[in-house]
Amino acid sequence: MTIAATAPARAQAGYSPAAANLAAREWFRDAKFGMFIHWGVYSLLQDDAWVMNNRRIHLSEYETLAAQFNPTRFDAAQWVALAKAAGARYITFTTKHHDGFAMWDSHASDWNIVARTPFHRDVVRELADECRRQGVKLFVYYSQLDWHHPDFHPRGGTGRYTGRADSGDFNRYLDFLDAQVRELLTNYGDVAGIWFDGQWDKGGDWRLGQTYRMIHDLQPAALLGSNTNGWLQAGEDLALFERMLPGTESARLDSARQQGVPLEMSETINGSWGFRLWDRDYKSADQLIRELVEAAGQDANFLLNVGPMPTGEIQLQFVERLRAVGAWLERNGESLYGTRGGPIAPRPWGVTTQRGDRVYVHVLDWRDQELALPSLPRRVRAASLLAGGARVPFTQTADGVTLTLPPRTAGEVDQIVVLDCAH
Numbered sequence: 001m002t003i004a005a006t007a008p009a010r011a012q013a014g015y016s017p018a019a020a021n022l023a024a025r026e027w028f029r030d031a032k033f034g035m036f037i038h039w040g041v042y043s044l045l046q047d048d049a050w051v052m053n054n055r056r057i058h059l060s061e062y063e064t065l066a067a068q069f070n071p072t073r074f075d076a077a078q079w080v081a082l083a084k085a086a087g088a089r090y091i092t093f094t095t096k097h098h099d100g101f102a103m104w105d106s107h108a109s110d111w112n113i114v115a116r117t118p119f120h121r122d123v124v125r126e127l128a129d130e131c132r133r134q135g136v137k138l139f140v141y142y143s144q145l146d147w148h149h150p151d152f153h154p155r156g157g158t159g160r161y162t163g164r165a166d167s168g169d170f171n172r173y174l175d176f177l178d179a180q181v182r183e184l185l186t187n188y189g190d191v192a193g194i195w196f197d198g199q200w201d202k203g204g205d206w207r208l209g210q211t212y213r214m215i216h217d218l219q220p221a222a223l224l225g226s227n228t229n230g231w232l233q234a235g236e237d238l239a240l241f242e243r244m245l246p247g248t249e250s251a252r253l254d255s256a257r258q259q260g261v262p263l264e265m266s267e268t269i270n271g272s273w274g275f276r277l278w279d280r281d282y283k284s285a286d287q288l289i290r291e292l293v294e295a296a297g298q299d300a301n302f303l304l305n306v307g308p309m310p311t312g313e314i315q316l317q318f319v320e321r322l323r324a325v326g327a328w329l330e331r332n333g334e335s336l337y338g339t340r341g342g343p344i345a346p347r348p349w350g351v352t353t354q355r356g357d358r359v360y361v362h363v364l365d366w367r368d369q370e371l372a373l374p375s376l377p378r379r380v381r382a383a384s385l386l387a388g389g390a391r392v393p394f395t396q397t398a399d400g401v402t403l404t405l406p407p408r409t410a411g412e413v414d415q416i417v418v419l420d421c422a423h
Contacts, residue, residue, distance in 0.1 A: 012212035012235025020221035021237060024192070028223060028238070028262045030338045031089035032296055033329070034139070035322070036266055036305035037079070038094050038273040041065045041101045041117070043310040049274030052099045052147055058163035059148060062099065066116035074123065074312025076130040082314060083136055086322035087329035089337075091131060092139035092195050092303060095124050095184060097274075098159065100148030104188075108179040111148060128188040137192035139223075140184050144206065145198025149173055156202030174207045178214060185218040193223035193238065200228055208235065225264070232256045241265045247298045247346070263300035267291055268307075269318050275307040282317050285324035286413040292325065292336070293362050293414055297351020299341030328413075335360035335386055335416050343376055350414070357423060360386065363405065363415040373401045378421040386416040 017025075038049050044065050045051045052062050083091050096102050102112035104124035114122055124140070131138040146152045147159030153168025185191065194215055199206055212235035215224055225238030230252035232239050239246070239256035246253055246263045256263060269288065271281045283291075288304065295302040304325075306318045329336070335353055342352025342359050349371065350364035357378070363371065380401050383392040393404040401419075408415050 011233035018220035035083040035088040046277040056161035071312030076126040086326040090137040197227040266303040359419040361417040
């Protein structure tokens with residue numbers, strides 16, 4: 001994805017987060033794990049969320065999909081229950097992807113699921129209500145990029161082959177964008193945040209100052225982020241990274257760390273965001289657990305995506321893996337939930353997390369008996385395995401701590417050693 005950064009002066013200069021926003025940031029850091037959901041009318045074509053662009057489908061052709069979209073097996077309660085079973089503390093849902101199709105009863109345009117489909121149900125409403133019932137927070141993904149709207153002009157690098165007229169008023173499009181975001185923030189109760197995507201598609205003035213101020217005025221606690229792989233702008237509360245760990249070579253971190261905002265990495269279970277029938281490239285549950293742990297070691301959340309089928313059901317391969325991650329978190333969640341990145345930067349053998357006086361050493365890739373750690377800020381008083389509590393022998397000098405690790409359990413993806421440190 002090519003990132004076209006917007007000048008910081010065009011964002012919300014002078015933004016000072018409200019106390020409720022600062023508290024929400026701490027909650028977000030504690031939550032550690034969320035479930036991403038990419039779902040829309042594009043699922044009918046079973047070829048990912050980018051199918052309109054990738055197959056160069058004209059607008060008049062694409063619009064015929066809406067009359068065929070009738071996902072009668074959609075059940076918000078089942079979706080939210082699956083997120084909880086996976087150990088996810090929040091859901092981020094694509095209320096509008098790049099095809100411009102709104103998954104709620106938008107009054108700003110009839111290009112939405114209530115007005116155009118035989119389903120006639122407001123999916124955002126049902127998800128928001130169910131999240132409140134089950135105690136899961138809801139983030140709303142919204143694409144600033146729009147391949148459908150006639151006023152998204154001049155075009156960016158994508159959506160150039162939809163048959164739209166080569167004209168339009170971008171300010172009028174931004175009025176439409178603000179109207180839809182206002183609907184999401186006023187008609188569905190408290191939302192945990194806005195997850196923007198698509199600003200990278202084109203340069204120019206996105207009028208971010210106006211949009212960001214509106215969001216923070218309407219819901220001061222809502223966390224605002226933009227999918228620009230760490231390129232943080234004034235007014236944003238989160239630094240988002242797509243399919244890359246914060247701290248890796250291509251992920252910018254300087255501005256995010258200087259401003260102390262939470263970090264989040266998003267990833268897919270197979271190779272696709274939306275439902276793709278023939279994508280069998282499924283990551284194993286162990287690989288997903290590793291990615292979750294590695295993100296936590298970088299002091300980042302992990303947002304794991306599912307792309308439901310056109311029926312509204314989530315495919316079995318996703319369900320099985322999510323439940324396996326949840327079972328692992330049921331046993332080991334203490335080492336992730338409520339923690340921050342640990343005192344030892346990520347190493348080839350693994351990462352560390354920390355809560356108070358307790359450091360969790362996540363040994364992912366190490367088969368020798370002894371593991372040498374660098375010196376820690378405080379003296380280690382005791383070391384034990386998180387699983388079962390068995391004592392782990394160690395020696396401690398001014399140069400560091402050496403752990404004597406027991407044999408790994410067969411199939412153990414992460415051997416977690418708990419270090420209790422002096423106050």
